[in-house]
Amino acid sequence: MKTHSLLSVSRVRKTYSVKQGLFGGRLPLHALSDVSFHIDEGEAVGLVGESGCGKSTLAKILLGLLEPSAGDVMISGQDLRRVRPSQRARLVQPVFQDPYSSLNPRKRVARIVGLPLELAGMSRDERQRRVMEILDHVGLPRHAANAYPSQLSGGQRQRVAIARALISRPRVLICDEPTSALDVSVQSQILNLLQDLRSEFNLSLLIVSHDLSVIRHMADRVVVMYLGRVVEEADTSSLFESALHPYTKALLSANLSTHPGSGLPMIDAKWDFPNPIAPPTGCPFHPRCSIAVQRCSTERPDLAQYGGQHCACHLAG
Amino acid sequence: MTMLKIENLRIDIATQNGTLHAVRGVDLEVEKGEVVGIVGESGCGKSLTAMGLLGLLPRSAQRSADRIRFLERDLTKASVAELRGIRGNRIGMIFQDPMTALNPSYTIGDQLTEGYLHHRKTARKEAVERAIYLLNRTGITAARSRLSQYPHQLSGGLRQRIVIAMALMCEPDLIIADEPTTALDVTVQAQILRLIKDIQAEMAAGVIIITHDLGVVAQMADRVAVMYAGEVVEAGPTHSIFAAPQHPYTIGLLSCMPDAARRGRLGQIPGVVPSLIGERKGCAFRTRCPHATQPCRADIAIHRRAGGHSWRCTIPDQTANTRKS
Numbered sequence A: 001m002k003t004h005s006l007l008s009v010s011r012v013r014k015t016y017s018v019k020q021g022l023f024g025g026r027l028p029l030h031a032l033s034d035v036s037f038h039i040d041e042g043e044a045v046g047l048v049g050e051s052g053c054g055k056s057t058l059a060k061i062l063l064g065l066l067e068p069s070a071g072d073v074m075i076s077g078q079d080l081r082r083v084r085p086s087q088r089a090r091l092v093q094p095v096f097q098d099p100y101s102s103l104n105p106r107k108r109v110a111r112i113v114g115l116p117l118e119l120a121g122m123s124r125d126e127r128q129r130r131v132m133e134i135l136d137h138v139g140l141p142r143h144a145a146n147a148y149p150s151q152l153s154g155g156q157r158q159r160v161a162i163a164r165a166l167i168s169r170p171r172v173l174i175c176d177e178p179t180s181a182l183d184v185s186v187q188s189q190i191l192n193l194l195q196d197l198r199s200e201f202n203l204s205l206l207i208v209s210h211d212l213s214v215i216r217h218m219a220d221r222v223v224v225m226y227l228g229r230v231v232e233e234a235d236t237s238s239l240f241e242s243a244l245h246p247y248t249k250a251l252l253s254a255n256l257s258t259h260p261g262s263g264l265p266m267i268d269a270k271w272d273f274p275n276p277i278a279p280p281t282g283c284p285f286h287p288r289c290s291i292a293v294q295r296c297s298t299e300r301p302d303l304a305q306y307g308g309q310h311c312a313c314h315l316a317g
Numbered sequence B: 001m002t003m004l005k006i007e008n009l010r011i012d013i014a015t016q017n018g019t020l021h022a023v024r025g026v027d028l029e030v031e032k033g034e035v036v037g038i039v040g041e042s043g044c045g046k047s048l049t050a051m052g053l054l055g056l057l058p059r060s061a062q063r064s065a066d067r068i069r070f071l072e073r074d075l076t077k078a079s080v081a082e083l084r085g086i087r088g089n090r091i092g093m094i095f096q097d098p099m100t101a102l103n104p105s106y107t108i109g110d111q112l113t114e115g116y117l118h119h120r121k122t123a124r125k126e127a128v129e130r131a132i133y134l135l136n137r138t139g140i141t142a143a144r145s146r147l148s149q150y151p152h153q154l155s156g157g158l159r160q161r162i163v164i165a166m167a168l169m170c171e172p173d174l175i176i177a178d179e180p181t182t183a184l185d186v187t188v189q190a191q192i193l194r195l196i197k198d199i200q201a202e203m204a205a206g207v208i209i210i211t212h213d214l215g216v217v218a219q220m221a222d223r224v225a226v227m228y229a230g231e232v233v234e235a236g237p238t239h240s241i242f243a244a245p246q247h248p249y250t251i252g253l254l255s256c257m258p259d260a261a262r263r264g265r266l267g268q269i270p271g272v273v274p275s276l277i278g279e280r281k282g283c284a285f286r287t288r289c290p291h292a293t294q295p296c297r298a299d300i301a302i303h304r305r306a307g308g309h310s311w312r313c314t315i316p317d318q319t320a321n322t323r324k325s
Helices: A055-062 A109-119 A124-137 A142-146 A154-166 A184-201 A212-218 A236-241 A246-254 B046-054 B080-086 B108-120 B124-137 B156-168 B186-203 B214-220 B238-243 B248-255 B319-324
Strands: A005-019 A026-040 A044-048 A070-075 A092-095 A172-176 A204-209 A221-226 A229-235 A304-306 A309-311 B002-015 B018-031 B035-039 B061-064 B067-070 B091-094 B174-178 B206-211 B223-228 B231-237 B302-305 B309-312
Touching: A005 A055, A005 A204, A026 A055, A026 A070, A026 A204, A026 A229, A044 A055, A044 A212, A055 A172, A055 A204, A092 A154, A109 A124, A109 A142, A109 A154, A124 A142, A124 A154, A154 A172, A154 A184, A184 A204, A184 A212, A184 B248, A204 A212, A212 A236, A221 A236, A221 A246, A229 A236, A229 A246, A246 B186, B002 B046, B002 B206, B018 B035, B018 B046, B018 B206, B018 B223, B018 B231, B035 B046, B035 B214, B046 B061, B046 B174, B046 B206, B091 B156, B108 B124, B108 B156, B124 B156, B156 B174, B156 B186, B174 B186, B186 B206, B186 B214, B206 B214, B214 B238, B223 B238, B223 B248, B231 B238, B231 B248
Parallel strands: A044 A204, A044 A221, A092 A172, A172 A204, B035 B206, B035 B223, B091 B174, B174 B206
Antiparallel strands: A005 A026, A005 A070, A221 A229, A229 A309, A304 A309, B002 B018, B002 B061, B002 B067, B223 B231, B231 B309, B302 B309
């Protein structure tokens, strides 16, 4: 595999201004703080974390749907902010979580899938040919081209969303919870399809998910986020075999095995997710952490390297 | 002791295109102190089965059953008033989404005590004490001050614990938990499940847990019923269902799960669920089954094995096929 970074994010911040009640003022919410990571050519990176950790905000920034408050996003050697939307569409494309709301219910599949080409000014015949070709690739029957989304099942709709993403031949696919709205048997079809397409089109993937078994199955490398920060990054096997950060360990232990008798996990973390408007001082995880020491509540750990892994914890290593 | 025994439960829903047979003759038993998992994919009838037993169905739905014996009563013959006396009292319910299960315009305290006051006709003080006890029991700190809060002031995990406390207020004999952790984060999910399991063991209550998540059933349930297209296609002790599944649908479902021990391509179940409209003859899964043959079009016998493992299939033993997949 080549070592060239196709997409890189460096020290990205995103701050929202959140209104406090009816007469309250506005307070800043740091959805992302100094997030850096990269995706190499042909690589699948998993992004994992719980609700509110900033993973969807990051996905939107990578798609150019949100402007970062600070920091740089480079794609294929260019600053994402300087890339024209038409060109951006040929570099990075999304697959969203819910195929029920991400497809226009009033347009037929052929139109939905062909729209990026229509916007690029491609002729009707050529478009038609490319749409049929891509429907074959994603495993949809050709007659599905004339259907409306409501006539399709959840899995078929997600295939339509993937076809639409692929038709402009992007280099990177950003999949934000691509299977969490789907049944298990449909999830496996979509994950298999993404794997096939990845090698067929030499795609790079970012898989955003809260489901660790999906991440483990799909990703080469995993980035773990907590409260807007990257807390651990490692290749998939190291992360699952020897996680360093207490938060990653808690996430891993929370995953329920399908082998009966392994028992319900004891989670080594306290319940409550902190208020992102008033994040804890020091390490963002310390109020829930079972091994936190005095230093953790005052001094924020930086992401440091431990062998091939990166981890932001005072007590790691 | 069998506390709940459902025999031949059917739920029909009238639609413009004909009668939709959503639940097609479900049998289900729950012993005292036992956790029974109902697992299946969307539309298989698992939630409707639970709602049907409680008599909480939309008007368009028609329920019939040979018998629904709960403790000493037959719920098919119970009057509306009798059912009201059972729901929320002898049978507690935990629903999926704690935001919609709680009323946003009433305080936590009002909602926790409402059912208790109604069923027990006690003084408010006693109800409040019981609520505080249960909030503490579910690990909620500063329980007394929570009573005056509104649902929107609490996180998802907290709200779900309140819904659990609410289900337990009247010390129910049976708890029905419908996807109790689907809307929650993974670390919170594990904690909520542990809480349900601990309390269940402590109260020796029966639990029906309805979920699409095979990991949840594997760790929670003593017995499992797998539903497909309105029928229970396989049922039995959790260990035998996961170690030696017999129905091709169960086998397929398990092979679809990403598993650390088995990299590479995931199993797939080809095709789609058949329409539930109209009567059906033969096996519901035959259109997607890799082993379907001519006999699958006729009535399907139920195979039973010692230990209570049963399945509906023309193939008497799938163990050889299990090992292959």
